[in-house]
Amino acid sequence: MDRLSKIILAGILILAFGVRFFGIAKSPPSLNWDEAALGYNAYSILKTGRDEFGKKLPLSLRSFDDYKPAVYSYVAVPFIKAFGLNEISVRLPSVIAGTVIVLLAYLFAKEFFKKEQAALISSFLVAAEPWSVHFSRVAFESNLALMFFLTGIYLFLKSRKYILPGFFLILSALTYHSEKILVFPLAVLSFIFDPGSLSRFASSSIFSHYPASLDLIKALITRYFSYFSPVNLFVRGTPEPTQHIPNFGMFYPLEFLLLVVGLYFLIQNFRKHKILFFLLVVSPVPAIATWNWFYPARVLPLFFFLSLIIAYGLYRILNKYTAVPVLVILISGVLNLLTSLYFFLPYQERGNWQYGMREMAQALTKYQDSHQRVVIETKTAQPYIFLLFYTQYDPQKYQEYSKDILSPRNSFNFDKYEFRDIYWDKDKDLKNTLFIGPESSLPVTPVYEVKDFEGNVLYRVAETK
Incomplete structure (x- = not known):
């Protein structure tokens, strides 16, 4: 040569x-749920030596009950250590x-x-x-x-x-x-x-x-x-x-x-x-x-x-x-x-990507501390993983909740977070609750709105005292 x-x-x-x-x-415009899962599990391994379900140094990740190979997450660990999650x-x-x-x-x-x-x-x-x-x-x-x-x-x-x-x-x-x-x-x-x-x-x-x-x-x-x-x-x-x-x-x-x-x-x-x-x-x-x-x-x-x-x-x-x-x-x-x-x-x-989940998590981080309960409605599959990823939720704390999750999974709820449809006529009576969902589910003056670059509302944030 x-x-x-x-x-x-x-x-x-x-x-x-x-x-x-x-x-x-920015391109692709957001992480998809598999990317978020690989990233958060790498973060969990970095912090605790275990995956999101508490398995020590796994060869595969239970994740969404699809048991992803864990090698990518291991390779990502030094990058997350150096540049953050x-x-x-x-x-x-x-x-x-x-x-x-x-x-x-x-x-x-x-x-x-x-x-x-x-x-x-x-x-x-x-x-x-x-x-x-x-x-x-x-x-x-x-x-x-x-x-x-x-x-x-x-x-x-x-x-x-x-x-x-x-x-x-x-x-x-x-x-x-x-x-x-x-x-x-x-x-x-x-x-x-x-x-x-x-x-x-x-x-x-x-x-x-x-x-x-x-x-x-x-x-x-x-x-x-x-x-x-x-x-x-x-x-x-x-x-x-x-x-x-x-x-x-x-x-x-x-x-x-x-x-x-x-x-x-x-x-x-x-x-x-x-x-x-x-x-x-x-x-x-x-x-x-x-x-x-x-x-x-x-x-x-x-x-x-x-x-x-x-x-x-x-x-x-x-x-x-x-x-x-x-x-x-x-x-x-x-x-x-x-x-x-x-x-x-x-x-x-x-x-075609999970656009808006990052922005939703950022809004949640801004308003959640003063509320005892958070209810999230989204059509995005595996929504919990985006919350874990973008809020950098403590892996050790999450493992305390995930150990009780059945396989196959029947709920994404953990800590104070509930993932379900919002029924405002009924849910408005809940006390000290933060709601995040589409406009159609929250017909109320919001405290914040997550919008795309064209100004379309992706998620509305509302609260009860």
């Missing part, structure tokens, strides 16, 4: 970090992981293609592609798991040893559920280097004795190929509102052409690139057994390896033809992405 390449790569990494870090407290400290591990993934794109492309230019193009595309930018700006366990997963694969490809790569692969499996499934097919990598092991596997495979039903096979195949659909990847994206940047697919539309070019040249030398193709085809496996039709968070490795092929297609075009039109369109796409990210997402898409 010459000096110029080092400078270019450093510039790409700085760009990648900047795009991922700039404005992360806020959006930046919770999202920063994902920002850093996303930047490291850009470096890994360079390393993988150098390993697969043996071309410096192709490696630099790969790192640039991953730095700027919609899927990578978005998942690096939100506290997604899947993004952190992707960094660990790719590190493990790369170390294995370079050394053919197992201990250090195995450590990172196990860490990825502990970080996100999809990697638990994906790590197992990677044992097949040994078949690539030891073909004789394939026959040993076939003799012991349960599939040779218990074939799946035809309907199941059809369903799995259909779901599998949905993750290779050009419409899903390059145009429409996903119906999951928190898993894409508005108006974008996972990739820029022009990249479909580059993908075709990349595949064309790589398939011509298939044996040389069989590891890349193997990684590509196994990447959607964790997602096909779930009910979601197209759920990007579960297939980030697929997007990464597609990015490498797209980059190789651009590399071949650059070396054979004038690529000015392609570069102009790509740069225009990146600028459009940044516009959507920094201007459209925080405002027009705020309804």
Whole structure:
């Protein structure tokens, strides 16, 4: 790697970090409930060594009875220690992981293609592609798991040893559920280097004795190929509102052409690139057994390896033809992405996030001390976690309440806080109570109103003496 390449790569990494870090407290416009849960549990572990339910140094977090892997929370602990409990400290591990993934794109492309230019193009595309930018700006366990997963694969490809790569692969499996499934097919990598092991596997495979039903096979195949659909990847994206940047697919539309070019040249030398193709085809496996039709968070490795092929297609075009039109369109796409990210997402898409919960918690903090009871009405799911997060509620104190919470949870109430619908005709007779809810539930002169940037009332704060 010459000096110029080092400078270019450093510039790409700085760009990648900047795009991922700039404005992360405001775009996306608020934490979602999973981010708040990961952050508060990290805060609880920092303060008490236990999660919100009092479990000591857990490997998984009960949270919303979905038992999230705890690794992201552990990684967030030093950031919360340094910067406090806020959006930046919770999202920063994902920002850093996303930047490291850009470096890994360079390393993988150098390993697969043996071309410096192709490696630099790969790192640039991953730095700027919609899927990578978005998942690096939100506290997604899947993004952190992707960094660990790719590190493990790369170390294995370079050394053919197992201990250090195995450590990172196990860490990825502990970080996100999809990697638990994906790590197992990677044992097949040994078949690539030891073909004789394939026959040993076939003799012991349960599939040779218990074939799946035809309907199941059809369903799995259909779901599998949905993750290779050009419409899903390059145009429409996903119906999951928190898993894409508005108006974008996972990739820029022009990249479909580059993908075709990349595949064309790589398939011509298939044996040389069989590891890349193997990684590509196994990447959607964790997602096909779930009910979601197209759920990007579960297939980030697929997007990464597609990015490498797209980059190789651009590399071949650059070396054979004038690529000015392609570069102009790509740069225009990146600028459009940044516009959507920094201007459209925080405002027009705020309804798809839990916008207003931070402001509601701030209002609650301002008025709650003089009241014995607080009643909160909100349509937001898991509302208690936002109150814990934004008020930095003492974890040790909350653990005294959470130990009595049943599973599955039937109430969010704790301390003096009640989460329920407000019936003003009846509730107005409650003494010394603070109410927070929508205008329709509080037909009374408020002491405060939480509004969005357009002046719309999100929550009204009222009180009884």
